[in-house]
Amino acid sequence: MKESINRYAVYSDLYEIAKLEGKFEQALNYLEQYTEINDSLSIASNESKILEIENRYKHQKLKTENAELRLRQTGYLLACAVCLIVVLIVLWIYFGYRKRTEKKLLLQQADLRDTRNRLLELSIEMERKNALLKHSEEEEKALERMREEMETLTARYRTLRENMLESSPVYKKLHQLAKQKKPQNTRTLIGEELWEQIKQQAQKVYPGLRRYVINRCPDLNESEWAYCCLYLFGFDTNDEASLLGINPTSVRTKTLRLRMRLNIDLPAQMSLYEYITMQI
Template identity: 40%
Template sequence: MKSSTLITILSTFLLVGCSKQQSALDKRLDEVERIIEVNPDSASILLENIPSPEKLDDKTFARWCMLSGKVTDEIFNTLLPSYQFERANAWYSSYGKPEEQVQTLIYLGRSHANDGDYDKAMSIYTNALEIGNKNKLYNLVGYTYSYMGDLYREKAMRTEAIEKYEMAADYFKKENNTDSYACALRDIGREYACIDSIPRALEILFMANSIAETSEDKDVKASIENTLGNIYVMQDKYDKAKKFFYKALEGREKMPNYIALIGLYIASDSLKQAKELLQRIPQDNLDYTYSIKNLYYQIYKSEGNYKEALTNLEEYTEIVDSLMYADSQSKILDIETKYNNLKIKKEVIDLKNKEQSYIIVLIICTSALLFTIMGYLLFRKRAKEKIQNQQAELSNIKTDLYNHKLELEKKRIILNNLKEKDENYDQLQEDIIRLSANYRKLQNKLLVDSPLYKELTKLGNQNIPGNDKSLITEERWKAITNEITTIYPELYNYIYSLGPNLPEEDFQYCCLYLLGFDTNTEAKLLNIATNSVSRKRSRLKQKLNITLPTNFSLYEYLIKNMH
């Protein structure tokens, strides 16, 4: 009782501890979700500081992946590996809302696209489209078509890319998503420019630029103006290109536009303006250091300052080599990270499988124990019922025996009182014989149904090698005597009327003899030879001074005459 109470208390504490830990984690994820849009960098740090996300339960892990994807959309860092989104998608596909299912599939497709597995990504996007259209999630459908267009763009399939971007634009327009609609038009215009359809590209881009005028997101308009500037550079229309690059500087990402402007000045031999602008931009931006060195190299080379040009070219080459080396190392590190993550995932799966195996074994053992207990209780119940039935049957037999005895005595008294042998006398004589026979049958049934008789029968049927003593102990002798004298209450007086000096052990043997066992069984019980049993019976007959009638055994004689 105490141990079960202790287990219950420990289990309660364990569940409370896990619940508190899970609650704290949920609060952290709630905080991440709250600040993603206003402070995505802090949200990213909070997510990165969650220890061992692989060990989270499926629901919490899926939410962690979803929030990580949303942070990536804000600060453009690297998406999580595809296998992590696979696990998240497995949970959302079973328990998530349709919107969550589509969003997870988009992240999963993008992750596979980053790995270069375009066919897998396209298959996942197709699945996302099916769920999105079915549930009328047109914004997400539009984003899915945009990412499909990106895949075709990576494979230089311009016509297919334009088709997907156009479908994305249609869905964004249907949902009045102005910013995304303008971006989709920008992507369409860019692709038309790549297939030398410049007029069509400009037409679409000006439409996008007009739509973006009403946008509160300056980055959307800046990206369109940057695209327009690049198209005019392709046409060598530097003045128009310059105007759009300067407008694009109103966006948050300024460096690409500065780089484009400086390149434009160099191309138009405005070296002084190129150098002044180059010297004004931040020189410590590591993402653009190699571009800055390349621009210095081009300016000094155009000026004829070959020494400075060579110096910057060497630095530019060194940086490019370093970047290539860093990129290769990053890929190696990424592969190692994926391997380690997959290894951790496998370990987690193995642990879960072991845990499930232990749970299954525990359930089987517990079930087996419960079935054993139930079987034992059922056996006890049936055994108890059987004993009760036997006791009731024995009680009925004893009642019948007592009633027969009373009736027999009454008949004998009536018979003795009759002075003449008339019809009644003969009838009473027959009744007495019948009652006596029934009385003996009941006595015999009471005997053979007794537990003592069954126990002695079982002992007599056993073979016990090396046994050198009687199987009937002192306690069993007493039990035999009590059982026989209870069933045959006249026995004691009858036997001692025949042999007043009969020793007690002979009377005990007489009780054993009246159990009715054959000589072999009796010999095993007494651990003597079979002929010794015959001699014991013969000596008992002599001590009782009994002369047996023809074809009568001592057993039959005693049963008949003790009444």
């Protein structure tokens, strides 16, 4: 580039000298050389400027792309952080709810156990007083008070068991399924796993259920036993029909068959549910 500039200056001077000396042909030759070098320098300068502009453009583009990349990365990190916070909040709510539910069930079980123990104590005391009863007015009143307390505790015991059953996850799942009310459904909504949970929960709330049923009907099959456990959840006929995928008439037939299999002669104005829950 420097050599071209020097030649440009030389030819310019030679052109002026030849023109002054009247050597026009030689001056024209120098002018052509001068013009050619001038054009070459202009082209080189333009190319240099273009290259510089391209380099600046590429540099600016690279900076812009890097900035956009950092912005996207920041956005991704922010989105991940938000998702993580949401997941942690959901887990905190879930485990808090689960802990409260477990605590409630434990309190219900403790209350149920205390009430059952008190009932046993009263039953033993009543038997003792009956044996020693001398028909005095004072003892009669004491015995009557004990009977009243026992009736109250029995009602409370029954209510506690019902509440414990209804607050269980199994009952809530069954209640949700029963309320779906799928029209023309002919298939049971209860899978094998849910049947197992039903049997386990029924025996947890009614510990003497299995022994009572087997004593009354030793050859009760597994299907009848499973239905017996479901029956003690206390659903009405329509809900049972929805769960089992049958009509209400068939549900009443299943209940009657269960009563016959257990050889139960119901007292007047008492349902099979009330009778069984009073016996266990």
